[in-house]
Amino acid sequence: MPLGLPLVGGSHTRTAGHGTAGLETTEAERSERLAAVREGRVGSVHSWELVTAVDGPGTRLTVFLSGCPLRCLYCHNPDTMQMRRGTDVTADEILARVARYRGVFTATGGGLTISGGEPLMQPAFVRRLVRGAAAMDVPVAIDTSGYLGAQIDDATLDDVSLVLLDVKSGDPETYRRVTGRELAPTLEFSRRLAARGTRLWIRFVLVPGLTDAPANVAAVADHVASLGPAVERVEVLPFHQMGRDKWAELGMRYELEDTEPPTAEATEAVRDVFRARGLLTH
Numbered sequence: 001m002p003l004g005l006p007l008v009g010g011s012h013t014r015t016a017g018h019g020t021a022g023l024e025t026t027e028a029e030r031s032e033r034l035a036a037v038r039e040g041r042v043g044s045v046h047s048w049e050l051v052t053a054v055d056g057p058g059t060r061l062t063v064f065l066s067g068c069p070l071r072c073l074y075c076h077n078p079d080t081m082q083m084r085r086g087t088d089v090t091a092d093e094i095l096a097r098v099a100r101y102r103g104v105f106t107a108t109g110g111g112l113t114i115s116g117g118e119p120l121m122q123p124a125f126v127r128r129l130v131r132g133a134a135a136m137d138v139p140v141a142i143d144t145s146g147y148l149g150a151q152i153d154d155a156t157l158d159d160v161s162l163v164l165l166d167v168k169s170g171d172p173e174t175y176r177r178v179t180g181r182e183l184a185p186t187l188e189f190s191r192r193l194a195a196r197g198t199r200l201w202i203r204f205v206l207v208p209g210l211t212d213a214p215a216n217v218a219a220v221a222d223h224v225a226s227l228g229p230a231v232e233r234v235e236v237l238p239f240h241q242m243g244r245d246k247w248a249e250l251g252m253r254y255e256l257e258d259t260e261p262p263t264a265e266a267t268e269a270v271r272d273v274f275r276a277r278g279l280l281t282h
């Protein structure tokens with residue numbers, strides 16, 4: 001996900017690991033929690049924040065869910081990769097927050113953005129948030145890599161007004177090198193969304209020496225252009241080093257230590273590749 005913004009933590013604090021609190025969890029409590037997670041009443045949440053001019057139009061409440069099946073080398077928030085690092089939050093609590101900002105969303109054309117991590121790792125929770133927000137007439141955007149696109153059903157997509165889709169590479173080998181996973185599910189999900197007419201903002205992170213090979217950029221641009229009018233805009237995001245310290249804090253090996261951000265000229269040149277295919281590109 002295109003994170004890298006300062007994250008504001010959720011209101012919950014973990015209790016596990018303090019004294020004997022964890023030992024007091026009964027079997028009944030454990031199975032109630034599992035049922036709540038399965039039904040999407042409870043989700044694992046990293047944080048949320050109120051943002052303007054990112055993650056969709058207007059002022060957004062962006063909720064970052066924990067857990068991601070990808071391992072992007074340039075991830076700005078590697079602490080969202082594992083679901084167990086998140087905090088249990090109820091869908092009702094998030095929806096109460098959405099209700100509080102309803103006036104702001106209406107005034108700015110904003111809404112709720114469900115991001116991560118990879119939100120579609122928790123499809124039942126996402127479904128509940130989408131339905132709850134839609135019932136309040138609050139537009140919902142989903143910010144996803146598309147790798148788990150098959151997890152979201154059409155009925156839920158009917159209530160999603162925008163998908164922010166990361167296409168991390170156009171060449172399958174590069175995609176695997178960048179994310180550790182396959183490209184095909186993302187392409188498949190993008191075609192499904194385009195066929196339904198779901199509005200799409202495509203994001204591509206430009207990393208020198210990793211995603212910037214002309215053939216890779218052209219493959220992304222060709223695919224995006226093939227999706228037709230559902231694609232409203234493309235964002236080419238220059239790689240930056242703002243997430244570097246988090247990798248170290250987590251004791252994870254960061255492979256892009258010596259990678260420089262692309263120059264403004266190189267970023268513009270890549271934007272031009274998209275523009276040459278008639279795509280509105282920022």
Ligand code: SF4
Pocket residue numbers: 001002068069070071072074075076077078080081116117118145
């Ligand atoms: S898809 Fe997952 S690993 Fe990749 S940048 Fe987003 S959160 Fe990080």
